[in-house]
Amino acid sequence: MTITETIDQLIKEFNQFDDWMDKYNYLIEMGRSVPLIDDTQKTDANLITGCQSRVWLSSEYKDGIIYFTADSDAVITKGIAYLLIRVFSGHTPAEIVDAETTFLDKIGLKEHLSPTRSNGLLSMVKQIKLYAFAYQVREKNS
Amino acid sequence: MSEISEEKIRSVRNDFPILSRTIYGKPLVYFDNAATTQKPNVVIDAISNYYRNDNANVHRGVHYLSQQATGAFENVRKKVSTFVNAGSSDEIIFTRGATEAINLVACSYCETFLNAGDEIIVSVLEHHSNIVPWQVACERKSAHLKVIPVTPDGDLDLEAFGKLLNDRTKIVAISHISNALGTINDVAEIVKMAHNIGVPVFVDGAQGLSHGPVDVQKLGCDFYAFSAHKMYGPMGIGGLFGKSSWLEKMQPYQLGGEMIDRVTFEKTTYNEIPYKFEAGTPNVADVMGLGAAIDYLNELGWDFITAQEIDLLEYATAQLQAIEGIKIIGMAAHKAAIISFLIDGIHFFDAGTIMDHLGVAVRTGSHCTQPLMNNLGINGTLRASMAFYNTRQEVDKLIDAIQRVKTLFA
Numbered sequence: 394m395t396i397t398e399t400i401d402q403l404i405k406e407f408n409q410f411d412d413w414m415d416k417y418n419y420l421i422e423m424g425r426s427v428p429l430i431d432d433t434q435k436t437d438a439n440l441i442t443g444c445q446s447r448v449w450l451s452s453e454y455k456d457g458i459i460y461f462t463a464d465s466d467a468v469i470t471k472g473i474a475y476l477l478i479r480v481f482s483g484h485t486p487a488e489i490v491d492a493e494t495t496f497l498d499k500i501g502l503k504e505h506l507s508p509t510r511s512n513g514l515l516s517m518v519k520q521i522k523l524y525a526f527a528y529q530v531r532e533k534n535s
Numbered sequence: 536m537s538e539i540s541e542e543k544i545r546s547v548r549n550d551f552p553i554l555s556r557t558i559y560g561k562p563l564v565y566f567d568n569a570a571t572t573q574k575p576n577v578v579i580d581a582i583s584n585y586y587r588n589d590n591a592n593v594h595r596g597v598h599y600l601s602q603q604a605t606g607a608f609e610n611v612r613k614k615v616s617t618f619v620n621a622g623s624s625d626e627i628i629f630t631r632g633a634t635e636a637i638n639l640v641a642c643s644y645c646e647t648f649l650n651a652g653d654e655i656i657v658s659v660l661e662h663h664s665n666i667v668p669w670q671v672a673c674e675r676k677s678a679h680l681k682v683i684p685v686t687p688d689g690d691l692d693l694e695a696f697g698k699l700l701n702d703r704t705k706i707v708a709i710s711h712i713s714n715a716l717g718t719i720n721d722v723a724e725i726v727k728m729a730h731n732i733g734v735p736v737f738v739d740g741a742q743g744l745s746h747g748p749v750d751v752q753k754l755g756c757d758f759y760a761f762s763a764h765k766m767y768g769p770m771g772i773g774g775l776f777g778k779s780s781w782l783e784k785m786q787p788y789q790l791g792g793e794m795i796d797r798v799t800f801e802k803t804t805y806n807e808i809p810y811k812f813e814a815g816t817p818n819v820a821d822v823m824g825l826g827a828a829i830d831y832l833n834e835l836g837w838d839f840i841t842a843q844e845i846d847l848l849e850y851a852t853a854q855l856q857a858i859e860g861i862k863i864i865g866m867a868a869h870k871a872a873i874i875s876f877l878i879d880g881i882h883f884f885d886a887g888t889i890m891d892h893l894g895v896a897v898r899t900g901s902h903c904t905q906p907l908m909n910n911l912g913i914n915g916t917l918r919a920s921m922a923f924y925n926t927r928q929e930v931d932k933l934i935d936a937i938q939r940v941k942t943l944f945a
Contacts, residue, residue: 413559413892418943445900445915446884466914467882468944 407500424472430462446470452524489525550575561894569920581827611826620750632773633741634664636760641668643785651677658683665739689716689865711743715902716865717873726755746871768828772821789814843923844872875916890936
């Protein structure tokens with residue numbers, strides 16, 4: 394699936410819920426299936442600084458593809474980490490660099506991407522893009 | 536049951552337009568008063584009225600409006616002075632808020648009185664704003680920061696404090712009320728201990744002025760800082776009480792404008808206190824708002840305010856303790872209406888996010904007190920901070936919200 398297709402799929406999944414509580418319930422369920430970061434990778438370097446919940450994000454680059462794993466001490470944050478990983482993991486650096494990141498708006502979780510101090514999610518999206526950009530530069534130079 | 540009638544509370548709530556709004560379609564339950572309190576109509580009107588009818592720069596013009604604005608501005612200084620029972624209104628300096636007041640003293644006092652090898656005492660309970668300015672002052676002067684520990688209940692360990700005090704101590708900086716735990720510190724006792732060996736005491740009163748009457752002469756403190764926005768006044772204005780004997784000896788904080796006496800290229804002399812510490816055009820409109828907030832509180836009366844807040848604190852504490860898995864962080868004997876708590880097995884961010892959707896505004900996180908949270912071995916808490924306009928029914932909504940959170944994350 395392309396990044397755009399995954400995003401459309403997610404929007405469809407979330408649109409089946411009218412009630413915000415159901416949306417969060419679904420997100421909480423998703424949080425439980427996040428590809429967990431290896432404990433050895435839960436380092437300060439992989440810690441995304443947000444004031445409220447701690448999020449670790451690790452990337453691995455294999456045969457031109459980036460794979461992400463993550464963890465958080467908060468369940469909702471973990472669910473959103475999982476959404477981001479579903480969208481971005483398993484793609485090339487170029488695909489990730491070019492991808493749009495406004496889709497959390499469309500599934501009704503906009504407040505989680507607002508640039509407040511409350512969570513590290515905006516930083517998480519930035520970090521995903523940054524990883525992709527770094528791998529892209531490395532590809533070009535090799 | 537509280538003796539305060541529901542009609543009284545309803546009429547008080549009507550003074551605050553924001554309290555009738557909804558959040559996600561549900562009536563707002565505002566329990567984040569320690570972050571900022573809501574504003575009554577009289578405060579909003581005072582600001583708007585100033586810009587509509589009275590705006591002019593103060594202390595400058597011979598013209599009517601300027602003189603009127605100056606009179607009104609200085610009148611609020613007198614109001615603040617009476618409100619905290621300062622010795623004279625010259626001891627009241629307007630600042631942007633408590634943080635700026637702390638920075639002012641940390642810079643100006645330490646510039647004159649702090650030397651290499653000296654010590655400054657703060658406490659584990661402090662807000663970052665009452666730690667960092669002192670820490671940086673110590674770094675600048677090669678002095679040392681000493682820290683008063685807290686007991687497991689969240690009280691300052693005054694015995695340990697006594698041992699920290701010595702002839703190298705140059706100032707003690709402590710909060711009146713802890714923003715994170717609600718502890719009301721025994722400022723009078725701390726002042727007595729410090730003054731015994733001639734050490735001045737700075738009090739961060741950001742949470743102090745909204746919860747009860749403050750008498751700086753009775754407390755005996757040398758400095759007391761406050762923010763208007765935490766006492767039902769506007770954001771961007773606050774102040775510092777400082778004993779004139781200290782203020783006279785301190786260096787100016789910022790330079791230019793109001794604080795100047797005479798300027799030549801060879802030498803500049805400074806204005807007298809309090810103007811020496813008020814550089815540039817002051818925030819006159821918000822000073823008007825602060826004046827209106829003080830009038831409002833005076834009219835409402837501390838008897839009503841404290842009775843209502845004590846009732847809410849006791850009721851909410853009992854209701855929270857009745858829920859399985861709730862742990863209240865901070866059980867000091869003397870507390871303001873601020874309750875920090877954790878729900879067993881549920882991250883405060885998850886709980887706060889869901890409670891927000893239920894219309895209940897609480898604060899989550901470290902409350903700008905990371906050293907305190909580290910000391911308690913936690914990353915943060917949920918904090919419900921109440922004001923006199925809150926009700927027992929709203930506490931019930933908080934409790935319902937917690938129950939829903941517990942079900943959702945079970």
